[in-house]
Amino acid sequence: MDAGGSRIVHTSFFYRSQEIPHKKSGLSMNFKKFILNRLLLSIVVIFGLSIVIFCIARIVPGDPARMALGATATEHALETFRAENHLKEPLPMQYVYWIKGVLTGDFGISTMTKRPVIQDMMEFLPATLEVVILAAVFLVLGSIFLGRLAAKHKDSVLDAAVRVFSYAGVAIPGFVLAVLLLLLFGYVWPIIPVLGRLSHGIAAPPGITGMYTLDSLLSGNFSTFGDAFLHILTPALALCAGGMFQEARLVRNAMTENMGKDYLAAMEGYGVPKRLIMNKYLFKPSLIPAVSCMGMDIAALMSNAFLIEVIFGWPGISKYGMNAMLAKDLNAISGVILIFGTIFVVINIIVDIIVAYLDPRIRLGGGKQ
C-alpha cells in the first residue's frame, strides 16, 4: 500500500469519526451500564417473584399432603409425603428447599399428571412459544404496516377503520374474540382448520424444537408445514388482533405528530427524497412509543394464551397451566408462573434494549431511566 493512499484513507476516516462520533463505536459506556443495571434488576425481580409464587402456593387452605395424595390416602402415606417434601419444617426452610430444586430444574412432581413438572413443561412449552412467536410477528409487522398506511393516507377510510378497530381491540376480550373466530372459521366460513395442531392422519414432524411448523420446515416436509401453519393461524390471529390495531394506532399517531416537526421540513427543503424521509427519518423516531407498548403487549400475549389455548384445544403450556389451576396442582402452577415470569422479564429487557437503540437520548445520554 503506498503512502499517499493510506493517508487519504486515514484523513477520510478521521473526518468521518469527527462527524458522527458514535456511529461506529456503537454501545457507549453508559449504555453498557444501563444494560447491566437492567440485568441485575431483573435477577432481583425474578427472585422476588419466586417468593411471591411460593407464598401463593402456601396460602392454600387445607393440607398440601392431603391435596396431593387425595382423600383416600392413609395417615402413614401422608406422613411419608410430608417428610419427603419437607412440609414439617418452618416456611423459610421450605422455601430454601424449593428454590434449590427450582435452580436445578426440579419443580417437583405434578399431582395432575404424576410426572415431574419440568418434563411436562418441556413438552408443552414449544407449542405455546410457537403460537406466541407467530402472534408477536403478526403484531409487530401488522401494526407497523397498518400504522404507516394509516399515517400516509391520513383521514381516509383506512385511517378510520384502523381507529375503529383499535377501539374494538381494547374492548373485545381475548376469549370473546376466540369464540367468535371459532364460530366464523369453524362453522360460517370453514376455510381454515380451527382445532388442534395437525389434521388427522398427518404424522407429527420429528421433534427438533417441538414447534411443528419449524420442525417440518427443518426436515423439509412442506405438506406438514402447510397443515401445521393453517392450524396455527386462527389461534395466532385471536391472540394478536387486539394489540395489533392498538399499536397501529400508536404508530399512526406518532407518525402524524412527527410529520409536522421542523427537522422534517428542513430535510425536505434540502431535497432529501420523500421516500427516504418517510422510511427512515420519520419512521424510526415514530416507532419509539409503539415499541415500548409492543413489549407490554407481546408479554400480554403470554397471559392471553391462557384462554386462547383452552378454547382452541391447543396443547401448550397455558392449557397445561389452566388445567393445573383448575386441579389445584400447586407444583405445576408455581412452575408455570415462574417460567412465564422469567419469559416476561426477558422480553422486557429486550424491549428496553431496542428502545434504547432507537432512542439516542437513552443510548448516548446515559440511560437516565
Place this chain on the structure above:
Amino acid sequence: MIKSRDAEIKKALAYEAKRQEERPVTSNFQKHLDNLKKAGHKFFRNKLSGVGLAVVLLIIFSAIFANYITPYPIHAGAYVDFAHSNQPPSAQFLLGTDNMGRDILTRIIFSFRGALYMAVLVLAISVPVGVFLGILGGYLKGTIVDTLIMRITDVFLSVPALLLALAVASVLKPNLTNAMMAVTLMWWPWYTRLVYGMATSCRNENFVISAGLIGAGKAHIIFKEILPNCLSAVFTKMALDVGWVILIGATLSYVGLGEQPPTPSLGQMVSDGARYLPDSWWMTVFPSIAIIIIILGFNFMGDGIGDMLSKGDGKDA
C-alpha cells in the same frame, strides 16, 4: 415614628377595603359553577366521551334497578323452565333464552351488578394503597423504604396481572370475593408506579422544598403538598381501569373462578353459551356484546375525564 407606621397601616387597610369593594362580586357558588361549566365543556369536546357517559349511567341505573326494569327478575337466580329453553330472540324474550329457559336479557342486566361491584371494590382498595405507597416511595427516594417498595412493585409488575390473578383465584375457593381479592392484589402496583414517578419529580419542586423549610411535617408534605398534584392522573387512570377490572373479572368468571352459578356473570354466560354454538348463537353473542359495550363505555368516559382533568384547553387531545 410609631404614628407614621400606624397611618401607613390604616392607609393600606383602606386601600384593601376599597379593592375588595371594587372587585366584581363572585360568590363561591358562582365560581364553582364556572369551573363546572369549563370542565363540562372540556369533557364533551369529544362526542364519544358523552356517549361513554350515557352508556355508563345507563348501566349503573339498570344494575341498581334491575329488579324493576328487567322483564323476568326471577330468572336471575336458580330458575328452570324447560318449556322455554333454547329459544331464539323473540318479542317475548328479546335476546332469547338459555338452556334452562331463562331470559338472557334479564341475566345480562343482573350480571352488571357483580361486574360493577367488583370494579368499585377492587379500585376502592387498591388505589389508596397503591397511591400511598407510591408517594411514600417517591418522597423518600433513595432510602431503604423507596428501594423496598419499588422492588416489590417491580416483582408484581413482572408477571401479567391476569396470570397472577388466575393463580391466586385458583388456589382459593372460587367465588366473587376471592376473585376480587386476587385482582386487588394485582392492581395496586400500577398506581404505585404511576404516582412514584410524579412524586419524585414533585419533591424537587420549590413549593415542596419551601414547605419543608418553614417546618411542615412529613405527613403534611405528603398529603397536602404532593398528593393533590398526583390526583388528576390517578382519577384518569381509575376511570379507564373500571373497564379493565370488569374485563379481568369476566375472564375469571369465564374459566369458572368468579361468581358462581346460579348468580349470572357475563364471562360465565359466554362460556356456558359457547357449548351450544353455533345453533344457539344468541347465548354467546349477546353477553359478549354486553361485555364489549361496558368496556367501551368506561373507556370513552375515561378518555373524557382525562381531557377534563388535563391542564390546558385540551384542544390537542
